[in-house]
Amino acid sequence: MTIQTPYYLMDMAALRRNMETVARLREMSGAKALLALKCFATWSVFDLMRDYMDGTTSSSLYELRLGREKFGKETHAYSVAWADHEIDEAIGYADKIIFNSLSQLDRFGERAAHIGRGLRLNPRFSTSGFDLADPARPFSRLGEWDMDRLSAARDRIDGVMIHYNCENSDFDLFSTQLDRIEGDFGAFLKQLDWVSLGGGIHFTGEGYPLDRLADRLKAFSDRLGGQVYLEPGEASITGTATLEVSVLDILDVGKQIAIVDSSIEAHMLDLLIYRETAKLPQTGAHAYQIAGKTCLAGDIFGEGRFPKPLTIGDRISIADAAGYTMVKKNWFNGVNMPSIAIRDEDGTIRLVRSFTYDDYRDSLS
């Protein structure tokens, strides 16, 4: 079957490999793993993921509801701030609700007394090098750190969520920072039933010392006497999808440029925000800049190399299109929204969703 580009292509074999790593980590460490939906919410593949993970965690009412309806199992509700009109519905979907601040706990905690309640703890350090994504940035609004405020919450919570890693592939750094958390907050954490260490640990990456991570998590859990949770987003789905595009035009402006039927701003927005370049083919003598079709001057995926000169209609596959990519696609410039297709483990490709003019029209009024 030929599917019209652009489309995101999920690779089920790659996804299962990641899931097997998640399951191995759970078994070896005793930690539970919840999929962070803000990173990846392509629910047509949840049937595969569900067998390997314990449930989902969320950043809003809609993510929470999607987790409850499409993934099931354990469902954690977190939001930087719940609104009055959302809170009862949120509590209705959640097994545990994690408040971002003491004031939100004060406001809504009583109504959630029949489910698990937690608070976000901000250890005031992180592994993020990027200000925009650094929960420990100056004047951060993400979580509580003051021991008096944490103590004031003590009788109303049974756990905390501490999210401070960001694509951290350095196990020793993870371990030293966990030492710091034990040192600074250990006495408090010992009084709780569970601690979530959030996401951002790149344990499905090539060469990551999974055994050492498992041992370290187990030691942490033994010392504190509670259940440890992880909330892997990117680690769950890294390397499991591509964005498939076609060449529409080729220009020579002192540099060879191939314009494709997609856009970095509309379909791979995170690359633009974090000023990274797309993962493009890099083998061959023929170099091109791969650019998007919007009128944004800097709508550029990056530089690619190909074995033969590109021609109109050639397909290009852009790697790593799962995390923080499909969840951020948008209708900028009215560019066709990429369809979603799945490559099953037997190699067959099926289309699971396509978008039309009506979807574009109905996203506004």
Ligand SMILES: *Cc1c(COP(=O)(O)O)cnc(C)c1O
């Ligand atoms: C973003 C986020 C995650 C997932 O982070 P990854 O880097 O994708 O693993 C988990 N928990 C919380 C609270 C988050 O904000």
